[in-house]
Amino acid sequence: MRDLERELRELGAAIALPATPDIAGEVRSRLPVVRPDRRRRRLVVALAVLAAVLVGLAASPARTAILRYFGIGAVRVEIVDRLPAVRPDAPIAPGRQIAPAETPFRLLRSDLLGDPDRVYVDGDVVTLLYGSPEHVRLLVTQIGTAELTPDLMKKLVATSTDIRFVELAGLPEPAVWIAGAPHVVVLPDAPPRLAENTLVWAQSGRTLRIEGALGESDAVRIAESFR
Numbered sequence: 001m002r003d004l005e006r007e008l009r010e011l012g013a014a015i016a017l018p019a020t021p022d023i024a025g026e027v028r029s030r031l032p033v034v035r036p037d038r039r040r041r042r043l044v045v046a047l048a049v050l051a052a053v054l055v056g057l058a059a060s061p062a063r064t065a066i067l068r069y070f071g072i073g074a075v076r077v078e079i080v081d082r083l084p085a086v087r088p089d090a091p092i093a094p095g096r097q098i099a100p101a102e103t104p105f106r107l108l109r110s111d112l113l114g115d116p117d118r119v120y121v122d123g124d125v126v127t128l129l130y131g132s133p134e135h136v137r138l139l140v141t142q143i144g145t146a147e148l149t150p151d152l153m154k155k156l157v158a159t160s161t162d163i164r165f166v167e168l169a170g171l172p173e174p175a176v177w178i179a180g181a182p183h184v185v186v187l188p189d190a191p192p193r194l195a196e197n198t199l200v201w202a203q204s205g206r207t208l209r210i211e212g213a214l215g216e217s218d219a220v221r222i223a224e225s226f227r
Contacts, residue, residue, distance in 0.1 A: 001004075072176045072200045073207030074143045076150035079157050083184050086192045092136055093129050094190030095122030105144040107207060112225040113140070122189060125152055141209040146202040155198070156184040166216065168201055169224050175201030177216050185211075199223055 021047060069078040099122050107126060115161040116128035124144040131137035143152055155178065162180035179197040186192045192200070198211045203226060210219050 002182060071148035071150075071191065073146045073202035074149040075153045075155060075200050075207055075209065076148065077155045077157060077163070077176065077178070077200075079159060079163075081159060083156055083158050083182070084192055086184060086194055090191045090193035092133060092139060092193065093118070093120040093127040094187050095120040095125070095127065107142055108138075108204060108208065108226040110222060110225040110227075111140070112222055122187065123152070125187060136212070138210065138212040138214070141211070143207040143209075144205075146205050146207050151224070153188040153207075155195070155200070156186065156192070166199075166220060168203075168220065171201065171203060173202060175199050175223060177219065177221070179216065190201075 069076055073078070077095055092190045100119050102113065103119065103121060103126050104124060105126075108129075112132065113128075116130055116174040117132065120127040120129065126142045126144075128140040129136065129143070130140070134226050141153070143149075145152075156223050157178060160181045161178060161183050163176065163178050165174040166177050168175050177197075177199050178195075182194045182196075183198070185195040185198075196213055197215070197219070198209060199216075200207070200209045201223055202208075208223070208226060209220055214222075
């Protein structure tokens with residue numbers, strides 16, 4: 001038995017075998033890289049691509065043939081060739097005025113803005129007015145869901161309006177900045193009206209919207225202050 005074992009060892013040393021291939025390395029190189037929050041990263045990449053499409057087509061008449069609408073939180077943004085006619089006396093905050101404690105859901109608050117001057121409610125849409133109806137400084141709309149619900153709010157945007165995605169610190173998904181040429185906002189039980197520069201984003205199961213005569217950097221700073 002010992003002689004057989006010795007002969008087998010000597011035979012193994014004499015045979016030239018090819019090197020063992022790196023099978024594990026080859027398999028790993030062909031597998032997709034898996035990282036934490038892969039679905040979130042894919043969503044951000046998809047939105048970034050969509051933002052690039054919007055920026056690239058901002059001045060193109062063909063934009064409406066490629067992209068007609070998209071959702072951000074509960075809001076549906078529709079790109080149209082021509083805005084509908086709006087009433088000059090359309091209310092800026094539809095619904096009835098209420099006390100802040102009477103809102104149908106807990107509102108997110110901003111330390112930068114403080115308490116609003118008036119609060120209006122229409123179903124699941126709450127509008128915070130800073131200033132007065134005659135002299136509006138800022139409008140903040142909060143919708144009690146972050147799921148796309150176009151019957152709650154639509155924004156009709158002309159092809160000449162600037163639309164792009166912007167990052168908000170601490171939030172996984174970007175906001176949408178709508179500025180430049182006027183756009184139309186449509187809320188339930190209210191006639192369409194022209195809107196000023198607007199930032200829309202989803203946060204903590206809510207959809208928020210800031211509107212006013214402010215620039216992008218100020219809108220982002222205010223948005224990031226909501227908790």
